Amino acid sequence: MTTVVRRAFLKNSACSALAAAIPGFALAQNAAAPAAAMPLRKHFAPQSSGWRTFDVTTRVDILQPQGVTKVWLPVPSVNSGYQTSLDNTFSSNGVATLDTDGRQGAKMLRVEFGPDDKSPYVELTSRVRTQNRTTDWSQKSAPAEDAATLRHFTRPTQLIPTGGLVRETALGATKGASTDVEKAQMLYDWIVANTYRDPKVRGCGEGDINGMLETGNLGGKCADLNALMVGLCRSIGLPARDVYGIRLAPSAFGYKELSGNAASLKGAQHCRAEVYLKGYGWVAMDPADVAKVMRLETPDWIKDVKHPVVAPVNKALFGGWEGNWMAYNTAHDVALPQASGPALGFFMYPVGESEAGRFDSYAPDDFKYQITAKEIII
Numbered sequence: 001m002t003t004v005v006r007r008a009f010l011k012n013s014a015c016s017a018l019a020a021a022i023p024g025f026a027l028a029q030n031a032a033a034p035a036a037a038m039p040l041r042k043h044f045a046p047q048s049s050g051w052r053t054f055d056v057t058t059r060v061d062i063l064q065p066q067g068v069t070k071v072w073l074p075v076p077s078v079n080s081g082y083q084t085s086l087d088n089t090f091s092s093n094g095v096a097t098l099d100t101d102g103r104q105g106a107k108m109l110r111v112e113f114g115p116d117d118k119s120p121y122v123e124l125t126s127r128v129r130t131q132n133r134t135t136d137w138s139q140k141s142a143p144a145e146d147a148a149t150l151r152h153f154t155r156p157t158q159l160i161p162t163g164g165l166v167r168e169t170a171l172g173a174t175k176g177a178s179t180d181v182e183k184a185q186m187l188y189d190w191i192v193a194n195t196y197r198d199p200k201v202r203g204c205g206e207g208d209i210n211g212m213l214e215t216g217n218l219g220g221k222c223a224d225l226n227a228l229m230v231g232l233c234r235s236i237g238l239p240a241r242d243v244y245g246i247r248l249a250p251s252a253f254g255y256k257e258l259s260g261n262a263a264s265l266k267g268a269q270h271c272r273a274e275v276y277l278k279g280y281g282w283v284a285m286d287p288a289d290v291a292k293v294m295r296l297e298t299p300d301w302i303k304d305v306k307h308p309v310v311a312p313v314n315k316a317l318f319g320g321w322e323g324n325w326m327a328y329n330t331a332h333d334v335a336l337p338q339a340s341g342p343a344l345g346f347f348m349y350p351v352g353e354s355e356a357g358r359f360d361s362y363a364p365d366d367f368k369y370q371i372t373a374k375e376i377i378i
Contacts, residue, residue, distance in 0.1 A: 057124065058371045066354040073111075106328070106347050154237060154239050159206065170235045197291040203267075245270060255297060259324070272288075289321075293313050
């Protein structure tokens with residue numbers, strides 16, 4: 001029997017050398033809107049300019065259920081100056097429950113289907129308000145953050161260690177810096193100069209930053225490059241966190257690689273980073289998107305950060321980002337309730353399990369899920 005539930009969900013917890021060209025890389029398909037539908041590219045400079053409201057719908061259909069099948073869908077959990085997570089509506093022919101990871105405030109819809117359930121499905125719609133972010137570097141007016149929260153966001157995680165080669169790299173990259181802002185800027189610049197977007201990496205990457213540094217393979221996607229930013233910051237005492245989410249709409253600035261196609265958001269997942277800077281609070285960072293623009297925005301791989309297509313993005317994403325994106329959570333090492341499989345490094349994709357094992361979240365056509373967004377004019 002189909003059940004439909006609508007409720008306001010819990011508010012977010014507070015605990016929430018230049019790369020050389022590598023021949024043979026093919027431009028990967030991405031979730032951006034078709035180029036023909038994009039406006040002409042213009043100067044990238046997001047400013048706080050009012051809220052936008054979106055309904056984001058995730059639909060999962062289990063095509064080949066085997067025994068008891070379970071699904072976990074991320075629910076937007078962030079409430080902040082750039083996002084308000086509002087209501088959630090869901091329907092399913094299984095048993096659906098709003099839940100959390102129990103540790104870090106990562107919220108989710110958990111669904112269980114019995115072995116005899118026919119055509120198992122779940123559909124979740126989450127309403128959020130988002131807006132652009134920018135930092136006024138001339139003002140130091142942010143209230144101090146809770147000390148326990150700052151400690152939480154300097155801790156190591158399974159994939160983001162804070163000692164050894166990570167700390168050694170951060171100390172080298174920030175040599176001569178004296179303030180938090182200087183250190184963050186130097187680490188951001190180091191990421192942009194030394195890492196690169198690798199279109200061959202599946203999904204958003206894995207975020208194994210120690211492996212990246214040990215092998216010297218600094219190619220990856222957002223969950224790799226922004227996790228490296230977070231780990232380098234944490235290793236020298238700067239609180240930092242990944243923010244896991246998904247692009248919802250085209251960029252107002254005409255950048256196809258910084259856009260989402262609202263009709264089909266498969267592959268539009270994108271994580272960003274925040275660094276806590278004294279006097280400024282939690283500040284937006286996204287060096288991974290700089291790398292994406294350099295690699296994919298034009299037919300040729302741009303290697304010069306001063307290129308007119310790249311320079312405004314590089315400047316704006318140290319301290320800001322565009323609000324055509326929704327955050328799910330800031331959690332790492334996520335233990336899904338009632339799951340048989342291992343903890344997740346991060347929770348940004350639908351996850352499913354059956355008696356045959358865990359589904360491949362990076363294969364939405366096999367797992368069979370679809371994500372769409374609709375902007376609501378209020």
